Structure formats: structure tokens, C-alpha cells
Amino acid sequence: MTARRPRTRALLASGAGLALASGLALTGTAGAHTSDAGSTTVAPAGHYFAATLNGKATFKLGPVLVTCTVSGSQPTAGGGDANNQIPAAPANHNDSGPVVSSINSPTYSSCTTSQAGVSATVTTSGAWSVAMQYGTPATATLSIPTGGLVVQTSGLVSCTVTAAPDASADLAATFDNGAPSQLVVTDGAAPVKVTGGFGCPTATTSSLFNATYDITDATDPSSQITVNS
Template identity: 50%
Template sequence: MTRTDMSTKRPSHPSRARARVLRGGFVALAGLGAVALSAGTALAADPTTVTPAGAYFSATATTSATFTVGGVTVTCDTSATTPTQPLGTDAANQVPAQNSNPDGTVSSAINPPTFEDCTTNIPLVSAVVTTSGSWTIAAQGGASPTASLVLPQGGLVVQTSGLASCRSTAAPDAPATVTGAWANGDPATLTFSGVSTPVETTGGFGCPTAEPSAAFSAVYEVANETDPATPIAIQ
């Protein structure tokens, strides 16, 4: 399990975020992750190829990442997921050797994303965000490529303290999937615009226990860490 400090702008441990938030209940979406990019099955009929096969990739937010639950918005200036160093240590954030699927998606493992330098629209409440478990991204080719992020059950938790002590858990009952628009380029971009994930919040006064979901927005650049001159592409 990793944690990210969202309340102060200081270097943080991978995957730890501190924020101030009233009602303590915003829980963020997702991230990118799971276990070795390998061809997977999908509901969509379009074939998919992710290139270059075997390349390690990173995803770094070029905009602030925002999470909203009810009237609470948390804005994080920094977010990223990167392969384990040195490259080749494991298969996280790697395009698989079997990088094509004629019947649907190609799936990949990724290290849980970090969220740092975060603030909220409500003062006097701090929060610690923890991520855990296996995170997955499923690439889908076609005329308008997409990347669906699979958050493992309970894989992201926000615990608040201060004016409100609340615990918000994303994907509380089962893995949750959110989809972003992919644009090939140098680098490629992945855009999430108000995508939602189920949330369960527990706690006392001020906690948004009735809110069923959190909304997430961010734009990520996806870069080839193995060969920066060759962009990651979904066809």
C-alpha cells in the first residue's frame, strides 16, 4: 500500500496524497494498473494493437487532476504513474509482447498513480489518500481509441481528519472501470472528463455518506520510457 501527502507541497512517498477537504469524502478514480500488459478480452468488437511491443511507458498529468464528491473538489497539481526502476524489474507499465487482440482490448499492469501538491475548496480538513492492489488499463483500438482504467475493489481510500473525520472508499463492492479518450501523438494523450467511480463513505457529522460516486478529470501524457523517440500508440 502506498500513500501520498495532499496537504502540503513537498516531495511525497509514491502514492501518498494529503488534502484539505470538508466532508472528507471525495475519493478518486482511478488509476492505471494491474499485472503485465497482455492481450485481453473485451466487449468491443474492434481489434486492438498497442505499439511498440515490450516498451515501458509512463503517464504524467499535464493538467491538474480534480476529484469531486458532492460539493467538495480536490485539485492536485501533480499526478503520474511510472514503471519500476530499473526498467525490466517487473512488467508494470509495459506494453506486452503479445500486443494485439483481433477481438477487443489489450490490457496492461501499471503501478498505482501518485497524486501530489493537492488543495481543496474547503479549508481546515486534511486527508490522506492511499492506493493498493492491482490496477489495470485496457486499451481499445478503432476509429476513436480509448483506454479503460480498472480500479481494484477498495483500491483507493481517502481518510479525512479535522472538521470532519470520514473514510471514503472507491470501488467498495467490486472493481470499477472508467474510460478516457486516447489520442495518438508524440506523446500520446489520455483524457478523463468527469468520469465517475462508485464511492462509499463512512463517518460522522459532515461526511457525504449519501454520495454514491466521485468524478475525476485530468489529462495525461503517455511517454515511451524505453525509447523516447518512438511514441506509444493504440490502433
């Protein structure tokens, strides 16, 4: 199998303020949920899937660039719930729209910053989901619950950045069938709320996100997760 080059791109600040990014996160679009969408089948039906960061996730917090090299969303140990699971047939097919799966909130670690004396942590929580829609290209809509992602900086700059502060938010992505398949977020826009003292861009209300995740079959590693008509 030929390895594909990660397509994660750096986050850019929105206006003069703070830009936030995370893996699997948020924009105001919900194109995958339109009622006139074509049919979608996600396979294999009933299988669990994992999302693993390919490359790195970057967060631009004012003058500080936060880079995390470990991130992912894994099924619950033992398959004790329906998170990270393709619906069983026939629910893995939709005649006129996306197929939706709940997912465990992604985790982030091995994070560094570009500025001496400033450290950062990324935490997530709540009920996340992903909706996959067949098309050219196939797309995905990743939904974050209210307040479901928080970036906290400390040291010389101490700020709290909360994504989707007032309501759940959607992040548009593309889905590429392959071995492994990939979910790619390109310049996803998200609402944010910034709090903190001196140096925190508290007037900033939006951000951008870029990341690539490998989507693999956790039930049968020899199989691939695919989105078709």
C-alpha cells in the same frame, strides 16, 4: 512540438452528496472488453510506458474541492516486472479486442483543499490495469481493484471515501495518439463508500472523475506510445 492544452475538468457531485475523483480511476462501463470489438495493436511492443498528470486532478468532497497537481504511474525501477509494459509481440496485437497491460497504482501529491482547516490525502493500492482499444476515437478502460483508491479528509471535516468498495471498477477513457499521446477521462463514474462523523455524506454511493494523462515511452523517450488497428 506544439503543447496541447490540458483537458482536465472539475469533478461534479453526484446528487447532493460527495463526488470523488482521482487520476486514472473508475466507471461501471467495460466497452473496451466486448467480444465484437475490432483489432488493436499497441506499439512499440515490449516497451515500458509512464503516465503523468497533465494539469491537475480534482476531487469534490461535499463542500470541499481537493486539487492535486502531481500524479502518475511509473514503471517499476529497473523494469523488474511487467507493470506499465506493452506486451511483447505478438501479444501486443489482438484481432478482436483490447490489449491489456498491468500498471503500478498511481500516486497523488501536492494536494490542496478549497476550505480552510480541511486537509486531504489520496492513497492507492492493489493491482491496477489499462486496456487499450483501437477505434474512432481509440479508447481505454482503466481498472481499479477493490478498495484501490482512498481519499481521507481531516480537520473540520473528517471522512474516508473508498472507491470500488465492493468489487473492482472500470473507468472509460479516450486515447489520443500524439507526442506525447494522452489518456483522457471525462466524467467517469465510480461507486464509493463514505464513512465518518458529522458532515460526511455517508448516503453517497457514486462519484465522477475527470483527468488527462500524458503517456510517454519510458524505454525510448524518442518514441511514442500508439494505439492502432
